[in-house]
Amino acid sequence: MAQQNNQGREQWASKIGFVLAAAGSAIGLGNIWRFPYKAGQYGGGAFVLAYILATFLIGIPLMIAEFSMGRSTQKSPVGALKKLRDSRFWPLVGWMGICSAFIVLSYYSVVGGWILNYIYESCFSSFQTGMAGVRFEELLARPGQQMLWHFLFMAITVFIVRGGVKSGIEKCSKILMPSLMVILFILMVNSLMSSGAGEGIRFLMKPDFSKLTRAGILEAMGHAFFSLSLGMGAMITYGSYLDKGTNISVSVLQIVALNTFYAIMAGLMVFPVVFTYNVDPGMGPGLFFVTMPEIFARMPGGQIIGFFFFVMVVFAAITSAVSLLEVVVSYFIDQLGWSREKANYLLGSVIFLAGIPSALSSNILKTVTLFGGKNIFDSLDFLASNYIMPIGGLLTAVFVGWVLTKQEKEPELKCGEGSFHFYGIWNVLIKYVVPVALVIVLLYTTGIMNF
Numbered sequence: 001m002a003q004q005n006n007q008g009r010e011q012w013a014s015k016i017g018f019v020l021a022a023a024g025s026a027i028g029l030g031n032i033w034r035f036p037y038k039a040g041q042y043g044g045g046a047f048v049l050a051y052i053l054a055t056f057l058i059g060i061p062l063m064i065a066e067f068s069m070g071r072s073t074q075k076s077p078v079g080a081l082k083k084l085r086d087s088r089f090w091p092l093v094g095w096m097g098i099c100s101a102f103i104v105l106s107y108y109s110v111v112g113g114w115i116l117n118y119i120y121e122s123c124f125s126s127f128q129t130g131m132a133g134v135r136f137e138e139l140l141a142r143p144g145q146q147m148l149w150h151f152l153f154m155a156i157t158v159f160i161v162r163g164g165v166k167s168g169i170e171k172c173s174k175i176l177m178p179s180l181m182v183i184l185f186i187l188m189v190n191s192l193m194s195s196g197a198g199e200g201i202r203f204l205m206k207p208d209f210s211k212l213t214r215a216g217i218l219e220a221m222g223h224a225f226f227s228l229s230l231g232m233g234a235m236i237t238y239g240s241y242l243d244k245g246t247n248i249s250v251s252v253l254q255i256v257a258l259n260t261f262y263a264i265m266a267g268l269m270v271f272p273v274v275f276t277y278n279v280d281p282g283m284g285p286g287l288f289f290v291t292m293p294e295i296f297a298r299m300p301g302g303q304i305i306g307f308f309f310f311v312m313v314v315f316a317a318i319t320s321a322v323s324l325l326e327v328v329v330s331y332f333i334d335q336l337g338w339s340r341e342k343a344n345y346l347l348g349s350v351i352f353l354a355g356i357p358s359a360l361s362s363n364i365l366k367t368v369t370l371f372g373g374k375n376i377f378d379s380l381d382f383l384a385s386n387y388i389m390p391i392g393g394l395l396t397a398v399f400v401g402w403v404l405t406k407q408e409k410e411p412e413l414k415c416g417e418g419s420f421h422f423y424g425i426w427n428v429l430i431k432y433v434v435p436v437a438l439v440i441v442l443l444y445t446t447g448i449m450n451f
């Protein structure tokens, strides 16, 4: 029987299970796909430093705030905000979270599908030199193929969420997260033995501040945000399955450490081979889907290494997708009283359908643009990560920092095992630093402020 609180709500079975599930949400395509190419574009080590700083100043305080809201109310985002302040406005923040989880999952699953396709291809055909770009273009040009893989990725996600908190999400995180770390570690060691290792390490660790423009700093802030799954209620939802015995501050430090460690390991896996095979480290999003397969084609043993690489990435993507679906599903369970089965199958299907335009945006719907000439896929990514998530994070920080009272906040931070709590510093960060930083990010992305 699943562990439950006294209102019959399912709870995490163990602290480590909770930490792995939350780290599973954080560690995803953001770390392995975006982080290396952003670091490539904005000066390697300098970007890494800015990212770590943003993680500490914005990421940690917000994650603590989200977990506290979830745990104190034992409700998913909309219910949590309603329970804390039953006004017209604040529950809208929960709604925004659900909408952005819905949007992000719809296109995240399309990318998850591309990775499944790469796994399949690494089993049944070989990576060929000079063909990676063509192969990727071919995949993008085929709507049916993309939809099939997108369906499969969503089906796996639905299958896991159906098992619930303990037997679904926690169990899969306990299996996938350690496996992912082991695979990444082996791949990283292998990469560090290549001749470009020195240059790769230097690139990632040695800050080149001349390339870290103001835009780079803002990108690092935005990335810290996306990569820690903040601003869309995922961590409120996971916090709502938490018991009072868990020390939130300690867990957050563990989750953030795992996430940062993983991103750096991913960088240490990618850049040495990038330099060994003489490809451009700052080549943008294609670094992942084109450059890596090209490197696998040229590398001895690349076929098997490539296979494990994509398996590792899909593990990371699945545990993130699961948290996105859980945000949406938990609303229907908590607020509308639906069964998990019904909510999961129905919402999983609707999100699959909503993802179809993204899968078609590189072929049939290529000419359809939404924002600033961007196709549907890019527009949704842009809208969610540049607007909805930072706005959600800003409103969460204002709510927790300014609306909630000390009596409502302090007990959440101070309960749980161990004596390590940092209520005082956290309160200053969530009240002043996080809102100011996020307002700057938003003014910049909206173009109101120009640097």
Ligand code: PFF
Pocket: 025, 026, 027, 028, 029, 030, 031, 101, 104, 226, 227, 228, 229, 230, 232, 233, 234, 235, 320, 321, 323, 324
């Ligand atoms: N953190 C995930 C990644 O880095 O890929 C993406 C993500 C998952 C964002 C869950 C938001 C979220 F709620």
